[in-house]
Amino acid sequence: MKKLFACFAIALIWSCTEKKDVQKEVQKEVEITKIPDQYSIKQMMDNEAISGGSFYRDNSKLLVSSNRSGIYNMYTVPANGGELTPITQSDSASIFAISYFPRDERMLFSMDGNGDEIYHIYIRNLNGSHTDLTPAKGARASFHGWAEDNQSFFFTSNKRDSKYMDLYQMDFLDYSPKLIFKNEEGYDIGNLSKDQKYLTLTKSLNTNDSDLYLYNLSSKKKIKINKTQSANSSQDFSPSGDELYYTTDEGSEFSYLMKYNIASGASDTVLTRDWDILGSYFTENGTYLVTYINEDAKNTIEVMNVATMENIDLPSFESMAITNVDFSKDEKWMRFYAGGSHTPSNLYVYNLETKEQKQLTDVLNPEIKTEDLVTAEVVRYKSFDGVEIPAIYYKPHQASTDAKVPALVWVHGGPGGQSRQNFSSFIQYLTNHGYAVLAVNNRGSSGYGKTFFQMDDLNHGDKDLKDCVEGKNWLASQPEIDAEKIGIIGGSYGGYMTMAALTYTPEEFAVGVNLFGVTNWIRTLKSIPPWWESFKDALYLELGDPYSADSVRLKEISPLFHTDKVTKPLIVLQGSQDPRVLQVESDEIVAGVKKNGVPVEYVLFEDEGHGFVKKENQIEAYSRVLQFLDVYLKKDKGTAIEDDTPIKGKP
Numbered sequence: 267m268k269k270l271f272a273c274f275a276i277a278l279i280w281s282c283t284e285k286k287d288v289q290k291e292v293q294k295e296v297e298i299t300k301i302p303d304q305y306s307i308k309q310m311m312d313n314e315a316i317s318g319g320s321f322y323r324d325n326s327k328l329l330v331s332s333n334r335s336g337i338y339n340m341y342t343v344p345a346n347g348g349e350l351t352p353i354t355q356s357d358s359a360s361i362f363a364i365s366y367f368p369r370d371e372r373m374l375f376s377m378d379g380n381g382d383e384i385y386h387i388y389i390r391n392l393n394g395s396h397t398d399l400t401p402a403k404g405a406r407a408s409f410h411g412w413a414e415d416n417q418s419f420f421f422t423s424n425k426r427d428s429k430y431m432d433l434y435q436m437d438f439l440d441y442s443p444k445l446i447f448k449n450e451e452g453y454d455i456g457n458l459s460k461d462q463k464y465l466t467l468t469k470s471l472n473t474n475d476s477d478l479y480l481y482n483l484s485s486k487k488k489i490k491i492n493k494t495q496s497a498n499s500s501q502d503f504s505p506s507g508d509e510l511y512y513t514t515d516e517g518s519e520f521s522y523l524m525k526y527n528i529a530s531g532a533s534d535t536v537l538t539r540d541w542d543i544l545g546s547y548f549t550e551n552g553t554y555l556v557t558y559i560n561e562d563a564k565n566t567i568e569v570m571n572v573a574t575m576e577n578i579d580l581p582s583f584e585s586m587a588i589t590n591v592d593f594s595k596d597e598k599w600m601r602f603y604a605g606g607s608h609t610p611s612n613l614y615v616y617n618l619e620t621k622e623q624k625q626l627t628d629v630l631n632p633e634i635k636t637e638d639l640v641t642a643e644v645v646r647y648k649s650f651d652g653v654e655i656p657a658i659y660y661k662p663h664q665a666s667t668d669a670k671v672p673a674l675v676w677v678h679g680g681p682g683g684q685s686r687q688n689f690s691s692f693i694q695y696l697t698n699h700g701y702a703v704l705a706v707n708n709r710g711s712s713g714y715g716k717t718f719f720q721m722d723d724l725n726h727g728d729k730d731l732k733d734c735v736e737g738k739n740w741l742a743s744q745p746e747i748d749a750e751k752i753g754i755i756g757g758s759y760g761g762y763m764t765m766a767a768l769t770y771t772p773e774e775f776a777v778g779v780n781l782f783g784v785t786n787w788i789r790t791l792k793s794i795p796p797w798w799e800s801f802k803d804a805l806y807l808e809l810g811d812p813y814s815a816d817s818v819r820l821k822e823i824s825p826l827f828h829t830d831k832v833t834k835p836l837i838v839l840q841g842s843q844d845p846r847v848l849q850v851e852s853d854e855i856v857a858g859v860k861k862n863g864v865p866v867e868y869v870l871f872e873d874e875g876h877g878f879v880k881k882e883n884q885i886e887a888y889s890r891v892l893q894f895l896d897v898y899l900k901k902d903k904g905t906a907i908e909d910d911t912p913i914k915g916k917p
Contacts, residue, residue, distance in 0.1 A: 302638035302663045302698060307889040310695040311881050313610050314629035319601040320365040321345075321594040328601060328626070329353075329373060330613065331363045336881040338362055340375055340390070343626050345599070345615050350627075353390065360879050364409045367438075368416035368595070374409060381843040381875020383795070387421055389441070399441055404428070406797055414460045420446070422455055429799035431455055433465065447483065452800040456500035459507050464528070466500035466510065470804040473682055473723075474716055478512055480528065491526050491533070492516060497716065501545060505552025505572070511536065513543050519715035523557065541566075542713060549593045554578070556591060560713045562644055563658060564687040565589045569600075581616055581623050585609075585641070589688075607642035607658070610689045638663070640697045642687050642705075647740040649709070649733045653721070656714060657737060658685050658705040662697045665746035672748050672899050673702035673741045675734050675775070677756030677763040681726060681808065684713045692888050699892055700900070704741050708733035708763075723808050727766045727823035734763060735774050750776070753899050755891075757781035758847060758876065765825035765855060768832045777899045779891055780838045782847045782876060785855040786827075787820040788812045795845045826851075829858030835898035837867040839887050841874030867894050 315338075320329040327342045332350060334341075338360035340353040353373065354361045364374035364387070373390040386400045387407045400407035405425035410433065412419050417438055422431040426448070433447040433455050447465055449455065454476075456466030467479040467488065478498035481488040492498045496516035501523070503510055508528055513521040523537040523546050537543065537557060544558040544565075552572060559566040567588055569578050580588055583604050589611055591602040598618060605611030610630055616623040630636065643659045665671040674696065678685045685705035693703050707714065708730040710722030722730045734754065742749035754767045754775045761783015768778045784790045791812040794802060810816030821827055836859055840852035849870070856868045869890050871883045878884050896902040 300663060303635060305634055305638070305695070305698055307695055307885050307892070309631055309633050310691050310698070311885050311888070312631040312633070313691050314627070315610070316603075316613050316627050316629055318363045319592055319613060320363065321599065321601070322366050322371070323369060323595065325594050325596070325599050328613075328615070329363045329366050331361070333360075333879070333881060338879065340373065343613070345624070345626075347624050347626060354396075358873070365412075368412055374419070376407075376409070378875075379843065380873045381841050381877075381879070383845050383875060397441075399436065400425070400443075406431075410455070411458065413462075420458060424797050428796040431797065431800075433458070447481070453479070454800055457502055457510075459503045461507055463507075464503070464510075466512075468499065470801050471495060472804045473808040474719055478514075480510060480526070489531070497521060499545075502547040505548055511546055511548075513546070515542075515716050519717060548572070549597050550595050551597055553597045554593065556593075560684075562687075563656070563684060563707065563713060567591055578618075581614070605689055607660075607687045607689055608639045608694075609636060610691075638698065639694050644687070645704075645740075647736060649729075649736045651729075653709060653718075653733075655709070655733050655736065656707045656711075657740075658687060658707075660693055660697045660703040660705075661746065662700050662702055664700055665702060667745040670746060670748040671700050671702050672751035672753070672776075672895070673704065674779070674895075674899075675737045675741065675752065675754045676703050676705040677708070677734060677754065677760035678705065678711065679756070679758035679760050680712075681710050681722060681730075681759045682712050682719065683759065684711050692884075695888055695892065696895075699896075701895065702741065702744075702747055704737050706734055706737040708737075724810060724819075726809060727762075727770065731763060731766050731770065734767060735771055738774060751899050751901070753777035753779065753895065755779035755781070756783065758783060761847070762825070766823070768834055768836060769825040769828045770831070772831050772833050775834060777835045777895065778837075779894070780836065780852070780855070782840050782844055782852065783838075784824075784847055785851045786824045788817055788824065790847065790851065791820070793848060826854055826858060829855065830862060832859045832862055832864055835865040835894070837869070837891060837894040839869040839878075839891070840871070841876065841878065842870060842872045843875040846876045865898060 315333045316330055318330045325345055327344050330341050331338050332341050339356055340361055340363045341350040343350045359377050359380050362376050364376055366373055375388050376385045378385045384406050386398050387409055389397050389399055400423055402425035405423055407421050407423045410420035410422055418435050420435050422433055424431050426432055430449040430452055432449050434443040435446050436443045453467035453469055458465050465481045465483055467481050469477045474497050475495050476498055478491040479488040494516055496514050498514045501511045510526040512524055514524055515521045521542045523543050524533050525536050526533045539559050542560045544560050546557040548555055555570045555572055557568045571578055586604045586606045589603045591600055593600050600616045602614050603611040612625055612629055613627045614623055614625050640660045645659045646654050646656050649655050662671055685707055696703055709718060710730050712719055738752050741747050741752050754764050756764045761780040764778045764780045765783055765785055767775050810820045812820055838852045838856050840849055842849045856866055859866050869887055874883055878887055
């Protein structure tokens with residue numbers, strides 16, 4: 267934060283010697299804070315979001331997804347820099363690029379039905395036409411990699427049984443799918459070896475622990491890899507195919523990288539860090555081993571040269587970090603994303619031989635000055651029982667002791683998610699308009715060890731909520747925060763926590779912002795999508811089984827049945843296509859709270875699912891949230907709420 271010091275007012279009275287002493291005191295006590303330019307929601311949402319980056323076979327261009335049109339579509343971008351060329355022009359459902367074909371300009375992409383999460387795999391043919399390769403009605407499909415001979419690809423689908431994902435192979439000649447693995451026991455499908463001899467499978471035991479198996483596709487026999495109950499996840503087969511690399515937290519708070527020798531059955535440690543290793547994979551020819559580490563809510567990436575067993579030097583940036591990498595098929599080029607909490611991630615390419623790099627995108631709206639955006643700070647505070655709670659703090663530039671600002675406790679989704687040091691246009695919009703945001707990682711959040719992760723099991727709406735209340739108390743203790751103006755906001759599980767806060771601690775928070783939050787756990791757990799079947803039992807172990815005596819506790823912690831306790835203003839936002847948190851959850855909570863005579867706003871989008879991806883809808887949603895906060899939290903009497911009629915998104 268830039269600081270200007272005021273001392274000139276006393277210079278006319280005091281001597282030069284006295285002036286020096288007084289200047290020091292004034293510098294300590296009087297700070298004139300730079301007020302940032304204020305941006306509209308349209309300006310803030312005009313930041314572009316880019317993802318993916320599949321190299322064309324000759325490395326001349328990349329295939330990416332972008333929301334620059336207001337909705338995600340496919341684009342190509344030259345590897346030496348230049349304009350993005352649109353490949354698709356969808357104005358309804360989002361399109362996400364998967365990959366170029368290995369030997370020509372055909373492309374694979376995925377698309378669902380306006381947020382219903384029933385994704386199909388499509389091909390863009392050489393003539394520009396599109397074909398749905400997985401047309402089975404109501405069935406999901408997910409790309410699972412190219413075959414070694416570049417004549418087919420693998421995908422998973424639940425078209426045979428809606429509960430389970432099977433593995434298929436689809437050739438390039440007639441696009442006919444061949445069943446490779448029939449999943450009848452509810453496994454999660456992992457890695458397939460290049461020679462197609464082995465497939466890895468995992469079986470969830472609870473929301474943290476899972477068993478890992480090596481399955482022989484010829485003999486139909488499987489071998490359990492882990493020896494004890496722990497969290498295990500397949501990562502990749504070694505370039506030779508002799509070893510399986512996997513992560514485990516066996517005997518440790520954090521996940522580390524192991525390798526399993528298929529012939530001998532021996533396991534050896536490959537890599538450990540002080541944080542969770544999120545994932546690891548070999549590049550196409552096995553030259554490099556890429557590893558992702560979840561270091562205090564941000565990605566740290568290591569790329570090891572397999573031959574030398576040493577990490578290569580990656581490009582470095584001032585105040586930014588590399589968040590994602592991928593390599594060309596010949597391993598001569600690396601594409602990567604670099605960004606931070608204060609700047610959206612841009613796409614770069616890097617030549618591993620010449621060490622030259624090129625920025626391919628500039629996604630920040632040119633109308634926005636970077637110095638007006640807020641850099642997040644990792645903070646920690648003690649909860650009610652002494653447990654240390656990590657959080658991500660966004661302090662507005664205009665906030666000071668003499669200019670206190672309202673604040674929001676932000677709760678992530680899950681349960682078991684994590685607020686991370688990533689760029690958020692929504693959070694930056696709030697801070698730009700004078701709201702501090704504390705994104706809490708309450709007990710039960712991932713990334714801080716398995717003990718911390720399991721602390722909220724069968725205890726939701728209790729200790730995790732108390733962590734959020736203590737987050738509010740931490741905010742209230744900050745000299746730049748107006749302690750009487752602190753609200754709570756969250757999506758999905760975070761939306762549940764919002765409603766739990768307004769219901770079970772009705773005097774703690776001044777307002778609540780519920781983004782598609784669960785309000786009736788019994789109904790939600792009974793109506794989970796069929797493709798969650800392999801995870802259902804684990805989910806019930808953490809939250810409770812709605813078909814058992816647990817239903818008593820589930821009803822007790824469901825805000826819908828206790829709406830009479832809500833006394834503070836509420837805004838609810840929901841997508842009608844949401845398969846995880848049904849629209850009825852929001853419909854009923856709004857109706858229930860209204861009976862109390864409490865101010866309630868409701869924003870409903872008919873063309874969104876679990877989260878809002880269309881810019882038009884994001885603009886409407888987030889502007890309505892700010893308008894609500896200005897009236898009921900900031901108490902800006904100059905801002906008026908028009909009415910409480912739900913906003914309907916474009917069908």
